[in-house]
Amino acid sequence: RTDRERLWQALMEMAKIGATPKGGVNRQAFTDLDRLSRDLFIEWCRAEGCTIRIDAIGNIFARREGQESDSPAIMTGSHLDSQPTGGKFDGVYGVLAGLEVIRTLNQHDIRTRAPIEVVAWSNEEGCRFAPCMMGSGAFTGQLALEEMLARTDAENISVGDALEAIGYRGEDCVTPDHIKAYFECHIEQGPLLEDTGKTVGVVVGALGQKWFDLTLTGLEAHAGPTPMPLRRDAMVGAAEITQAVNRIANTHQPHGRGTVGVVNLHPGSRNVIPGQVMMTIDLRHFESETLTAMAEELHQVIQETSQRHGLAFELTPTADFLPEHFAESCVGAVRRAAEVIGCSHMDIVSGAGHDAIFMGRVTQAGMIFVPCENGISHNEIENAKASDLNDGCNVLLHAMLEQAGI
Amino acid sequence: RTDRERLWQALMEMAKIGATPKGGVNRQAFTDLDRLSRDLFIEWCRAEGCTIRIDAIGNIFARREGQESDSPAIMTGSHLDSQPTGGKFDGVYGVLAGLEVIRTLNQHDIRTRAPIEVVAWSNEEGCRFAPCMMGSGAFTGQLALEEMLARTDAENISVGDALEAIGYRGEDCVTPDHIKAYFECHIEQGPLLEDTGKTVGVVVGALGQKWFDLTLTGLEAHAGPTPMPLRRDAMVGAAEITQAVNRIANTHQPHGRGTVGVVNLHPGSRNVIPGQVMMTIDLRHFESETLTAMAEELHQVIQETSQRHGLAFELTPTADFLPEHFAESCVGAVRRAAEVIGCSHMDIVSGAGHDAIFMGRVTQAGMIFVPCENGISHNEIENAKASDLNDGCNVLLHAMLEQAGI
Numbered sequence: 110r111t112d113r114e115r116l117w118q119a120l121m122e123m124a125k126i127g128a129t130p131k132g133g134v135n136r137q138a139f140t141d142l143d144r145l146s147r148d149l150f151i152e153w154c155r156a157e158g159c160t161i162r163i164d165a166i167g168n169i170f171a172r173r174e175g176q177e178s179d180s181p182a183i184m185t186g187s188h189l190d191s192q193p194t195g196g197k198f199d200g201v202y203g204v205l206a207g208l209e210v211i212r213t214l215n216q217h218d219i220r221t222r223a224p225i226e227v228v229a230w231s232n233e234e235g236c237r238f239a240p241c242m243m244g245s246g247a248f249t250g251q252l253a254l255e256e257m258l259a260r261t262d263a264e265n266i267s268v269g270d271a272l273e274a275i276g277y278r279g280e281d282c283v284t285p286d287h288i289k290a291y292f293e294c295h296i297e298q299g300p301l302l303e304d305t306g307k308t309v310g311v312v313v314g315a316l317g318q319k320w321f322d323l324t325l326t327g328l329e330a331h332a333g334p335t336p337m338p339l340r341r342d343a344m345v346g347a348a349e350i351t352q353a354v355n356r357i358a359n360t361h362q363p364h365g366r367g368t369v370g371v372v373n374l375h376p377g378s379r380n381v382i383p384g385q386v387m388m389t390i391d392l393r394h395f396e397s398e399t400l401t402a403m404a405e406e407l408h409q410v411i412q413e414t415s416q417r418h419g420l421a422f423e424l425t426p427t428a429d430f431l432p433e434h435f436a437e438s439c440v441g442a443v444r445r446a447a448e449v450i451g452c453s454h455m456d457i458v459s460g461a462g463h464d465a466i467f468m469g470r471v472t473q474a475g476m477i478f479v480p481c482e483n484g485i486s487h488n489e490i491e492n493a494k495a496s497d498l499n500d501g502c503n504v505l506l507h508a509m510l511e512q513a514g515i
Numbered sequence: 516r517t518d519r520e521r522l523w524q525a526l527m528e529m530a531k532i533g534a535t536p537k538g539g540v541n542r543q544a545f546t547d548l549d550r551l552s553r554d555l556f557i558e559w560c561r562a563e564g565c566t567i568r569i570d571a572i573g574n575i576f577a578r579r580e581g582q583e584s585d586s587p588a589i590m591t592g593s594h595l596d597s598q599p600t601g602g603k604f605d606g607v608y609g610v611l612a613g614l615e616v617i618r619t620l621n622q623h624d625i626r627t628r629a630p631i632e633v634v635a636w637s638n639e640e641g642c643r644f645a646p647c648m649m650g651s652g653a654f655t656g657q658l659a660l661e662e663m664l665a666r667t668d669a670e671n672i673s674v675g676d677a678l679e680a681i682g683y684r685g686e687d688c689v690t691p692d693h694i695k696a697y698f699e700c701h702i703e704q705g706p707l708l709e710d711t712g713k714t715v716g717v718v719v720g721a722l723g724q725k726w727f728d729l730t731l732t733g734l735e736a737h738a739g740p741t742p743m744p745l746r747r748d749a750m751v752g753a754a755e756i757t758q759a760v761n762r763i764a765n766t767h768q769p770h771g772r773g774t775v776g777v778v779n780l781h782p783g784s785r786n787v788i789p790g791q792v793m794m795t796i797d798l799r800h801f802e803s804e805t806l807t808a809m810a811e812e813l814h815q816v817i818q819e820t821s822q823r824h825g826l827a828f829e830l831t832p833t834a835d836f837l838p839e840h841f842a843e844s845c846v847g848a849v850r851r852a853a854e855v856i857g858c859s860h861m862d863i864v865s866g867a868g869h870d871a872i873f874m875g876r877v878t879q880a881g882m883i884f885v886p887c888e889n890g891i892s893h894n895e896i897e898n899a900k901a902s903d904l905n906d907g908c909n910v911l912l913h914a915m916l917e918q919a920g921i
């Protein structure tokens with residue numbers, strides 16, 4: 110069994126790096142604070158006898174040898190970077206749960222057959238440098254390494270230079286070939302576990318995502334003298350499309366999601382009819398065909414709505430991720446582990462993107478969710494219970510043991 | 516007859532003060548550029564033999580004596596201040612049309628029975644200092660003078676200090692008692708005259724206005740893991756309310772107007788469900804009871820929508836102007852003048868607020884609209900034809916002559 114106190118202490122120690130006044134952390138990718146958290150992670154891993162490798166995008170791999178050192182590794186991990194106003198658990202929990210597995214194995218002097226590796230992926234959040242899940246994306250070949258190294262932040266600093274500056278542009282060549290299975294612990298970032306009173310989510314897969322930028326262009330005019338029938342009000346169009354996004358997601362339950370998160374009006378004055386609206390649309394579903402159908406329905410609504418209101422529109426896809434169905438071997442290992450340690454669990458689909466999804470494309474992967482308070486994440490008030498975090502970590506230990514063999 | 520060229524030259528001369536690269540003007544209230552336009556207006560009026568009075572809020576009254584100097588004056592005018600990206604005609608046309616009337620009377624040596632006054636109202640636009648129509652509002656007692664002098668701009672400069680700084684905090688006590696009738700020429704700022712091919716709009720009144728700030732508060736949450744039925748998406752509520760505003764205005768045609776001009780989302784991130792939306796609503800109608808009913812219907816929709824989506828709401832009225840029905844004496848004078856000079860005309864209701872509306876509360880008032888290109892105003896590309904402007908000015912001359920007597 111993993112050690113609840115030890116795991117919690119590690120989390121609280123790490124949370125000091127980039128701590129914010131409201132109890133969260135600001136530890137964005139490739140900053141000095143990111144470097145400090147990486148240094149501390151490596152120090153802890155070395156103390157447990159692990160060897161460290163760092164690849165060209167700064168992913169850190171800590172390896173605990175197995176009885177059969179040629180045998181492919183069982184890997185776990187997540188990310189140490191955070192949102193600018195992020196919480197103490199998102200990402201870092203998955204990394205330190207991996208460390209806790211190694212500490213527990215060391216404590217009980219258990220040597221697994223396959224090697225165990227814990228990875229800290231670079232830049233999962235994607236807030237300083239887009240896109241998100243950059244480290245696992247480059248590692249799995251889903252994102253092009255050279256292209257990623259050239260990406261720049263708002264100050265025009267490139268990923269490559271930022272990695273250089275913090276001393277984490279590694280030279281180790283690490284490839285997915287040596288991995289047999291990948292597991293990742295993460296807080297749920299949603300309300301389902303808490304609402305149903307379960308401790309562990311057995312993640313069976315993740316929703317596909319299609320993101321769009323939409324610009325509607327009508328005619329800016331004075332709100333008083335312009336009669337209703339002569340208007341080309343971009344906001345009226347945007348409102349209809351927002352409702353359609355909501356309706357489309359609602360008609361594809363339980364897995365449909367539809368969100369309009371950004372709406373910018375031009376000129377944005379009380380008594381001027383908005384001549385232009387820029388909005389974002391985020392559609393998700395677990396079935397690829399349904400997600401495609403949702404996007405097609407959206408496109409049709411946008412066409413009809415624009416025509417009806419005399420608007421021009423420009424629809425640009427900004428992200429397109431296929432749904433992920435995790436390998437039954439890993440999902441089963443997680444489920445069996447939850448049974449073994451006797452904690453309440455339920456199958457769950459991840460609504461958010463995670464490094465495990467990219468890993469699922471190149472090896473077998475699975476995830477373990479634990480509840481977070483009120484389902485809130487990407488927020489300084491993000492919170493989770495020490496006992497839930499430890500239960501999730503225990504499930505990770507047993508799932509990894511099953512896959513690694515003893 | 517007024518002089519088309521002289522009027523156009525005066526407009527173009529004035530347009531040099533605060534000229535913007537795109538052909539508009541930026542001459543906000545109580546700035547140095549506003550001072551320059553005031554100085555020039557006074558210089559021109561003095562050259563025509565007018566006496567000048569300036570009141571405590573900086574309104575400028577230029578008086579041409581009549582045969583009966585005790586008899587109440589016939590007044591005309593508008594404003595010299597502009598929007599930050601305003602046009603060359605909005606406001607200034609009404610002031611210079613008044614000057615052109617005086618120049619024409621001087622040229623033909625016509626002495627009216629009643630005195631003629633031309634007024635340049637302070638701060639009609641209200642963009643640097645809220646609210647709009649400040650000068651006429653204070654003059655007519657619709658706005659409290661002391662309160663207006665204390666209003667501050669974004670740099671915390673008060674109206675009183677700004678007036679002092681440009682030397683236009685006057686000491687003359689001017690009251691509405693000495694006025695028999697008020698006329699105002701203005702560009703239409705809408706498309707009706709142009710669409711119907713008429714030169715002059717006989718303004719029979721103005722729409723009442725009810726403005727609101729609405730804040731909807733739901734729950735900020737991750738767009739991926741949060742199932743649709745558990746959301747409290749403030750933007751979905753805002754979209755429904757935007758559509759209701761549109762629908763309510765459309766069911767009260769031809770005079771209903773409904774506009775959502777500002778929509779601000781918090782936190783405004785692609786993959787975060789908006790936890791809060793602040794939006795503005797602008798409702799207008801020509802009938803007071805209908806306007807009240809529209810606002811009541813809106814309130815009900817907001818209540819129902821908020822409840823349905825689990826949102827809290829805060830609805831704050833920010834402006835409330837009754838509809839204005841201009842006095843038949845003035846409306847008739849304008850209509851008869853249009854007939855006399857033989858220009859095509861139609862009755863029209865002003866959708867926008869104007870100084871004439873406040874004047875209509877304390878004396879008889881009327882307005883003359885002329886077309887502006889594509890109905891566009893509050894925009895540097897605002898444009899109008901010299902011939903239309905002169906036709907409107909001729910109508911003004913004859914309406915004023917009828918009221919002043921010769």
Ligand SMILES: NC(=O)NCCC(=O)O
Pocket residue numbers: 241298460461462463739786
């Ligand atoms: N885990 C996570 O927050 N990923 C960000 C991408 C998403 O919106 O799913």
Ligand SMILES: NC(=O)NCCC(=O)O
Pocket residue numbers: 333380647866867868869
């Ligand atoms: N004339 C004008 O633009 N007034 C501003 C107030 C309004 O929106 O009606």
